[in-house]
Amino acid sequence: MDLLTLPRLGLVVPPENPTAEPEFTTLLGHRVNVYTARFPVTPGLGLKDMLEYYNRVLPDTLGRFGSMQLDAAVVACSASHYLLGPDGDRAFCAELSERAGFPVRSATQAILAACEALGVRRLTLVSPYQPWLTDVSRDFWERAGLVVDGVVLVPARSAPGGDRHYDPYQVTTSAILERIDASELPDGAAVLFTGTGMGTLAALRELARREPGRTLLTSNLASVWWARHTLLGTAAGEEHPLLRRLDTSAV
Numbered sequence: 644m645d646l647l648t649l650p651r652l653g654l655v656v657p658p659e660n661p662t663a664e665p666e667f668t669t670l671l672g673h674r675v676n677v678y679t680a681r682f683p684v685t686p687g688l689g690l691k692d693m694l695e696y697y698n699r700v701l702p703d704t705l706g707r708f709g710s711m712q713l714d715a716a717v718v719a720c721s722a723s724h725y726l727l728g729p730d731g732d733r734a735f736c737a738e739l740s741e742r743a744g745f746p747v748r749s750a751t752q753a754i755l756a757a758c759e760a761l762g763v764r765r766l767t768l769v770s771p772y773q774p775w776l777t778d779v780s781r782d783f784w785e786r787a788g789l790v791v792d793g794v795v796l797v798p799a800r801s802a803p804g805g806d807r808h809y810d811p812y813q814v815t816t817s818a819i820l821e822r823i824d825a826s827e828l829p830d831g832a833a834v835l836f837t838g839t840g841m842g843t844l845a846a847l848r849e850l851a852r853r854e855p856g857r858t859l860l861t862s863n864l865a866s867v868w869w870a871r872h873t874l875l876g877t878a879a880g881e882e883h884p885l886l887r888r889l890d891t892s893a894v
Contacts, residue, residue, distance in 0.1 A: 653716035833858035
């Protein structure tokens with residue numbers, strides 16, 4: 644197999660994100676080459692200012708691929724696109740695609756595409772974000788026409804006094820499963836794990852075993868699902884079980 648003949652996917656990620664590339668390459672296997680550009684480091688900026696900055700510099704960050712001929716790109720940062728709202732996010736991706744000459748999707752737009760294909764209308768949101776950002780994400784999905792039945796917050800850790808520390812990059816599989824087990828998930832609702840930095844594959848495998856009929860989505864899984872269909876079409880060959888699980892649920 645000539646590696647350089649495989650489709651090329653560009654991936655834009657925050658500088659500290661340790662999760663996106665490993666999950667993308669695990670889910671895609673050896674059928675797509677993944678190339679990464681990272682947003683600039685933003686010392687001293689608060690979270691909201693940093694996310695707004697990412698949106699401002701995204702065109703330039705995509706431009707760091709230079710003259711490499713990509714076939715598609717994913718912006719693997721859900722939080723910054725929540726700030727745009729569904730309509731703003733869609734318009735921004737359309738503008739980026741026209742400028743780049745290949746399709747560009749945010750993780751949030753990939754999730755919406757997956758929800759449409761799967762017939763998902765209701766979500767339970769599993770969020771590693773600070774409460775204010777979780778509220779922004781919930782508002783995004785509701786403005787996009789989805790019903791959010793509930794929210795499961797997953798802090799990275801809790802202090803003895805009850806204070807919670809939120810950091811998607813530090814959330815463990817055991818923390819995800821513990822928070823899910825402590826919640827009553829509504830029957831029939833899909834579960835969306837938001838954030839490209841929260842590692843979810845091990846938790847998804849366990850939850851898929853427990854509830855084979857429930858739709859499970861994550862920012863990275865939906866993004867890979869979109870990229871796979873865009874780059875490889877329906878004749879994609881051997882699929883990762885989590886992707887195959889989504890395909891069998893498509894309406």
